[in-house]
Amino acid sequence: MAKSDALLPISAREEDPLLSDGSRSDPNAETHGRRRPVKGLLAVSFGLFFIAFYVALIATHDGSRSNDVKIESDGTATKASRAHLAGVSEKSNDQLWKLSGDRNTVAFSWNNSMLSWQRTAFHFQPEQNWMNGPLFYKGWYHFFYQYNPNAAVWGDIVWGHAVSKDLIHWVHLPLAMVADQWYDANGVWTGSATFLEDGSIVMLYTGSTDKSVQVQNLAYPEDLNDPLLLKWVKFPGNPVLVPPPGILPKDFRDPTTAWKTSAGKWRITIGSKINRTGISLVYDTTDFKTYEKLETLLHKVPNTGMWECVDFYPVSKTLVKGLDTSVNGPDVKHIVKASMDDTRIDHYAIGTYFDSNGTWTPDDPTIDVGISTSLRYDYGKFYASKTFYDQNKGRRILWGWIGESDSESADVQKGWSSLQGIPRTVVLDTKTGKNLVQWPVEEVKSLRLSSKKFDMEVGPGSLVHIDVGSAAQLDIEAEFEIKKESLDKILGDASETEEFSCQKSGGSTVRGALGPFGFSVLAHESLSEQTPVYFYVAKGKDSKLITFFCTDSSRSSFANDVVKPIYGSSVPVLKGEKLTMRILVDHSIVEAFGQGGRTCITSRVYPTKAIYGAAKLFLFNNAIDATITASFKVWQMNSAFIQPYSEEAVRALSRT
């Protein structure tokens, strides 16, 4: 039956998709989630004995009896405890582990065949990685990444390095920087590169000192004539920036690429927080060695917590191209983006930059950076992303770090953890003016092998097996239309507006009048495991239609130790537009792009059966009333053959 009882009203953008069990986060928790320890003596003497008595009572109470949480035998906390945990778990994106939940209680062990299938073929992934300072120099794209050489978990962070001619085919290079100075002894963390006018490069990066203070350090290539930028030199006068007064020593990291001010100085911004307010500090410099801190902040938003990996860049209001970080002017808007430590979500907002005092204000303060309803680069698993200006092709490239959604046991067993999403171009959506649009870089197409084209009409409640042979490495581009007769019938029907949310409306098996319909990837022929990527068109106010784009990983795997959320958001669909989606499938990662990249969803999935030859592709239409037409092309995708370091591998790649 058509859903009319979803929990939330439809808004232009999805509510925080954290709450797969339907509970809202406790609003109080946001303001008191972090208490300062109360030090010092309580001076009130008349209440002392009462308090002492109470404390004595607590301390002697049997600690093993919990009044607050009942842990069920299947490992899930009950609803009551979840409400109590609201300020805690609900804020964290993926961390709603629901063990041995709905579908089976069979104990599960990963075998090596299942685990080795998960390794992707055309995504960048060494053992462990995060995002650093990508750049293009002398014919090569460089990727510097946070790397743990010792384990498949975060730790012992140093700078890995890889190069590519095309952002797709990479060869690993030796480590660029290791933790060999007191000012980065505890970690060579995230940084950004800036090109100077003479074409040289400076890198600013965060070091965790031997006392675990977060400081900013300067480094530059040892030899600018080396296109591979193999060796880096750390400035002997490091650190160049230490936490300023009022900023805690562990709240000062991830300096951005610098941009030129109208006064001719370089300016950077660094994310931080003051109590629970996320902020971005601003510094000016002429030589990257000494800095002047501005009194103003670039921006701040209360109750958003620590801002990590802040990014700040211009986008053209009129042209579909990238802009150098220093560009400014009337035809330009500026994006402020931050990775929210609390929720592991990358949020951004569009606004106006005021160069005279280094401040920025959002166009729409109701969706300011970091507020749960504000825009996200990606509605799935995507964090610590960063853009860089690719001067080679005049585009701005966005690149995100995609962590695992499985257990660390599995990561240890398979020997690796986390990867990079496919790089995306990012521009302002010149049609809506209110969001960015992202799209996989053109070079991904070089991986396309054979293809098959399909045109079909799919009636309500249908499922079609799309035979493309192997289905673990695919690029799918599709266009959908709901047949006019179906639409007219539904719009004419005087029924109420429908409330829908990808996360809360039960997933792809719940049928509505106009959806869900789309593809089911990494699907077993029995459909016991599958990952649907779909549109759901809901009837909103005034007979307007609202379109949602979702990925449902809730039945992606039998495994009970992986996280299986339903991700997604509404997606703007303009008059006359057909519904389009693109899906890149690469083993354990699925990247979905709705309406040309207005809404993007990255998911990690770990099927146990729908692997190797058993992974299939289906087209489905679960709508009750609507018939859809689907016109799509499916390509097999080649491997990118990412090579470990060797001189021949570099030579081979340089010839491409």
Place this chain on the structure above:
Amino acid sequence: MKKMVVVKMIMMVTVMVSEASMIEQTCKETPDFNLCVSLLDSDPRGSSADTSGLALILVDKIKGLATKTLKEINSLYKKRPELKQALDECSRRYKTILKADVPEAIEAISKGVPKFGEDGVIDAGVEAAVCEGEFKGKSPLTSLTKSMQKVSNVTRAIVRMLL
């Protein structure tokens, strides 16, 4: 003399109260106040630790509990040879807690990037729950795995205070 004794008592109680109240205040924000307080109170470092320190004490408890559970798993191989497969899986899971989760949590919490600490701590609970599930309802390790899940929940709540 009597006055001195009374003053001393008041001071002692005052000191007791203020020490307990830091732990108490922190533990109130966790899903299991009693467990939290008993773990932290019983540790000599608890009385003078800040939030980060309290989190590290609990990570240490996770480590201790994992070590204890592994010992128990090892002793079960002889006593209950029919459970070998489940014990193997549990062994793998608990070794992950010791080799991956705990070091990750310690490093992340100490260095001020607590979210990776949260990951490690959550995973400890997951690994314990998976191990428990291996026995299909007839687990010889239930009280140990349940403990791990509870300690993991409490620790996670404290780690989140550092975000």
